[in-house]
Amino acid sequence: MALIQRKSTRFPNLLSRKYAPYLFIAPFFIFFVIFGLFPTLFSFYLSFQEWRQAQGLGAMQWNGIENYTFTLTDPWFWQAFRNTLSLGVYGLAIQPVSVLMAFLIHQTLSRFKHLALALYFLPYITSTVAVAIVFSMVFSKNAGLLNAILAVLNQIPLLGLIVPNEPVDWLGKAATVQPSIALLLFWRYLGWNIILHITAIQAIPKELYEAAAIDGANVRQQFWRITLPLLRPTLFLTVTLTIIGQMQLFDEPYILTGEGGPGRAGLTVATYLYLTGFKWGEPGTAAAIAWILFVFIVIFNVLNNYLFKGEGRARG
Amino acid sequence: MQGAKAISRGTTRRTAGRRGVSLARLSAYLIIGLGAIFCLTPFYIMLVYGSHSAAEIFSFPPPLWFGDQFFINVENLLAVAPFWRNLWNSFYIAIMATAFTLFFCSLAGFAFAMYDFKGRETMFTVVLATLLIPGFLNLVPFYLMMQAIGWIDRPIALYLPGAASAFGIFLMRQFIGATVPRDLLEAARIDGASEFGLFWRIIIPLARPALGTLGLVTFIGAWNNYQGALVVMQSKETFTAQLALGALKGAFRTDWGALFAGTVITVVPLLIIFAFTSKQLIEGLTAGSVKG
Numbered sequence: 001m002a003l004i005q006r007k008s009t010r011f012p013n014l015l016s017r018k019y020a021p022y023l024f025i026a027p028f029f030i031f032f033v034i035f036g037l038f039p040t041l042f043s044f045y046l047s048f049q050e051w052r053q054a055q056g057l058g059a060m061q062w063n064g065i066e067n068y069t070f071t072l073t074d075p076w077f078w079q080a081f082r083n084t085l086s087l088g089v090y091g092l093a094i095q096p097v098s099v100l101m102a103f104l105i106h107q108t109l110s111r112f113k114h115l116a117l118a119l120y121f122l123p124y125i126t127s128t129v130a131v132a133i134v135f136s137m138v139f140s141k142n143a144g145l146l147n148a149i150l151a152v153l154n155q156i157p158l159l160g161l162i163v164p165n166e167p168v169d170w171l172g173k174a175a176t177v178q179p180s181i182a183l184l185l186f187w188r189y190l191g192w193n194i195i196l197h198i199t200a201i202q203a204i205p206k207e208l209y210e211a212a213a214i215d216g217a218n219v220r221q222q223f224w225r226i227t228l229p230l231l232r233p234t235l236f237l238t239v240t241l242t243i244i245g246q247m248q249l250f251d252e253p254y255i256l257t258g259e260g261g262p263g264r265a266g267l268t269v270a271t272y273l274y275l276t277g278f279k280w281g282e283p284g285t286a287a288a289i290a291w292i293l294f295v296f297i298v299i300f301n302v303l304n305n306y307l308f309k310g311e312g313r314a315r316g
Numbered sequence: 317m318q319g320a321k322a323i324s325r326g327t328t329r330r331t332a333g334r335r336g337v338s339l340a341r342l343s344a345y346l347i348i349g350l351g352a353i354f355c356l357t358p359f360y361i362m363l364v365y366g367s368h369s370a371a372e373i374f375s376f377p378p379p380l381w382f383g384d385q386f387f388i389n390v391e392n393l394l395a396v397a398p399f400w401r402n403l404w405n406s407f408y409i410a411i412m413a414t415a416f417t418l419f420f421c422s423l424a425g426f427a428f429a430m431y432d433f434k435g436r437e438t439m440f441t442v443v444l445a446t447l448l449i450p451g452f453l454n455l456v457p458f459y460l461m462m463q464a465i466g467w468i469d470r471p472i473a474l475y476l477p478g479a480a481s482a483f484g485i486f487l488m489r490q491f492i493g494a495t496v497p498r499d500l501l502e503a504a505r506i507d508g509a510s511e512f513g514l515f516w517r518i519i520i521p522l523a524r525p526a527l528g529t530l531g532l533v534t535f536i537g538a539w540n541n542y543q544g545a546l547v548v549m550q551s552k553e554t555f556t557a558q559l560a561l562g563a564l565k566g567a568f569r570t571d572w573g574a575l576f577a578g579t580v581i582t583v584v585p586l587l588i589i590f591a592f593t594s595k596q597l598i599e600g601l602t603a604g605s606v607k608g
Contacts, residue, residue, distance in 0.1 A: 017431075020511035024427035025439060027420045028480040032446055035477035039454030039461060046457060101351060108344045118594040119352045122359065125590055125597070127540035129558040130579045133565055134358045137365060137572070143374040145361060191355060199602050219340070248452050251542045255562055270452055277456045278547065286456045294453055 047287035060284075067288035077289070079264060080272040081296075083178065087253075087268065088246040090182035095238060097186075098193035099231060103223055105194070106201045117198065120191030128188075132255035135184045139170035146170065171256065174263030181253050181266055188252075189245075193238050200234035201227060236308045240301060247297045250274065269293050359587075366580035370573040389577035393564075396571070398553060399578055402560040405549075406539055406582070409471045409556065413538035414531050416479035421530060424480065425488025426519045430501060440489070447482045451543075459547050469554040474544055484530050487600065491526035492519060529600030532593055536586060557582045 050063040071077050138145045147167040154160045170180045250270035260267030277286030365373050368383040393399050467473035545556045561578050
């Protein structure tokens, strides 16, 4: 009795067992409403406004869907969109490679498994700025490592025939800008994808492999018949994460090519959004771009969902 | 004892002979090794170039071994950017982000894991649903808000708004729910502990592993943050290290030696932290996406 008395005088019923959990989760909701929900709603409102920020908040003017029609008829937007898509297609190459690497690591390494995973994971924890700085030197025309490697490969008979014998200006030509960015992204996210896949591979019961081995299945058959089908949920997840990440790609192409580089080949939708809002001073249009991008991300994920589910049904 | 050893040694040798050195295994090692080299090469280049002058970096063939220009590069870097200040900004923001995130997320995770209250499931669903709102959607309004409340160029704009993160709450809820027995809390209540006392005296010490993981993830994320900082921090003095390097790279005349030295300085601390915590960090980062 005395204890309860003392407690209630020290913490007048706010921290009673009944209300404490609400108080403990309140910070999340307060922060979310202020810094998440409000700006999101405001962004929606803003996307229907004609506004030059320099004129102050009062100068906002309703202009209907003009920001949307402007964006959807702007060739720069569609170019950025195509660039983002084609970078996304390059990006999907990471899935088969990372699944295969995860399988190989899981099958062959035991003592050095963690070391290998840690090494592959390093690029993921490195800042995009650092990565872009290093890669802009890797891609440099006259002093770049990539061209130096190609020059060596060029000396090898046969192989030399398919390797360009002139140094390539990777970031200086529209045709090679996207492959360069894609290589950087591949390098950066390979380890992350391997780890997601290997975590799922480890969860597959050993008995399945043992039973298959008894039935005479070799490693390759085990991979196609056991590992890959059971990886479907994880593959779905990594493809989803890749789509979401690729569609809002900003840091790497922006640091590597600024406003898109030669032929604006490195201009992504997120860069276009940033430039519209912050360099060209049109927050209303930028907000409209953000919502258009959001709708596309939703569409792609619905498609992805549909593809994965549909394929699953077909296979029974 | 002796016999047992001999037998086990015999078995190992037999297994090794049977499938140890097959061609398939060797080629698997080769592929894994080449992949590791592919992943490490850029780090090696970074370290090597950081110790060479710009002229040496741009010579042909490019340097492949360490030079002796690192400290000169650092001096050159400091001549064009207040880089120590920028580093301190990054560090301060990352530490504050970590402290606030740990506090708010463990508190909310504790509530979701250990209390039965009305609306718990709904609210937890809402927390997870917020993860679906992509950051770019409110980039512009966020900037306008920061401007309106005077947080432009203030570190608080980068560490406070994201402090109660849904990912962190999810991580803490899973861990606390799985490791802390409810009876323990009941016992402490009978002994007169307050609800906040339960959190502070029991949950925090028991949740240390998860706090460590969440802390690492948060620290690294805040340290590497680029787009958010790009929008909010606008003067050379308030730039984070990442912004300072990004600006330097985009500058009209870039001293690549200095730029690489700066890159080394921002990356190496993370590599050292990672060397000691990689297991915990990898598990933490994948926890949200795989188990969820």
